[in-house]
Amino acid sequence: GAVVSQHPSRVICKSGTSVKIECRSLDFQATTMFWYRQFPKQSLMLMATSNEGSKATYEQGVEKDKFLINHASLTLSTLTVTSAHPEDSSFYICSARDLLGAMGTGYTFGSGTRLTVV
Amino acid sequence: LAKTTQPISMDSYEGQEVNITCSHNNIATNDYITWYQQFPSQGPRFIIQGYKTKVTNEVASLFIPADRKSSTLSLPRVSLSDTAVYYCLVDYRSGAGSYQLTFGKGTKLSVIP
Numbered sequence: 001g002a003v004v005s006q007h008p009s010r011v012i013c014k015s016g017t018s019v020k021i022e023c024r025s026l027d028f029q030a031t032t033m034f035w036y037r038q039f040p041k042q043s044l045m046l047m048a049t050s051n052e053g054s055k056a057t058y059e060q061g062v063e064k065d066k067f068l069i070n071h072a073s074l075t076l077s078t079l080t081v082t083s084a085h086p087e088d089s090s091f092y093i094c095s096a097r098d099l100l101g102a103m104g105t106g107y108t109f110g111s112g113t114r115l116t117v118v
Numbered sequence: 119l120a121k122t123t124q125p126i127s128m129d130s131y132e133g134q135e136v137n138i139t140c141s142h143n144n145i146a147t148n149d150y151i152t153w154y155q156q157f158p159s160q161g162p163r164f165i166i167q168g169y170k171t172k173v174t175n176e177v178a179s180l181f182i183p184a185d186r187k188s189s190t191l192s193l194p195r196v197s198l199s200d201t202a203v204y205y206c207l208v209d210y211r212s213g214a215g216s217y218q219l220t221f222g223k224g225t226k227l228s229v230i231p
Contacts, residue, residue, distance in 0.1 A: 046220070107164070
């Protein structure tokens with residue numbers, strides 16, 4: 001089945017630094033990928049929609065200058081948390097849809113990245 | 119997007135059947151019902167999807183009444199490894215393109231030995 005690889009699985013960074021998270025579709029092409037954020041004991045909240053070759057679409061309240069998204073190829077989207085602060089500590093998850101996939105909706109999620117800003 | 123309502127939490131003993139019901143009163147004609155499972159510190163994993171009546175796969179069954187305003191995920195004979203959060207989603211299934219999935223609060227299932 002379709003696989004979405006997310007890296008790193010966990011990262012600790014100092015306040016004020018930037019962190020890049022990669023999301024790759026391993027066996028299918030994804031013109032669109034989605035980035036979610038999940039705080040402890042809460043549900044997934046969509047942050048942005050990443051579009052290959054064009055600008056990402058951000059949800060209301062998500063700072064586009066803080067959460068930079070680059071979708072340069074059909075298999076890779078990156079999320080860079082710039083000037084990270086402790087309140088950015090969260091679990092970040094990406095998702096992509098395998099349009100040719102047969103299972104369910106075709107959406108596959110990455111394994112997530114646990115970001116801790118100290 | 120149709121809003122979903124699920125119980126916040128459920129407890130069950132090992133070996134029992136668990137039924138989790140989700141309400142989606144304003145489901146649209148083109149909407150499908152999908153359930154995901156999420157373990158701590160992992161991404162959600164697809165369990166089952168349906169449009170109406172009953173769907174069964176190797177891990178679960180999904181019961182959808184005729185009015186489609188609710189659905190019930192049935193997990194047969196749960197084990198400790200089924201302890202997770204289960205999300206019910208209602209989404210428009212388009213043959214082309216991608217659209218965001220909207221997650222509700224989910225149901226935290228705790229399986230007790």
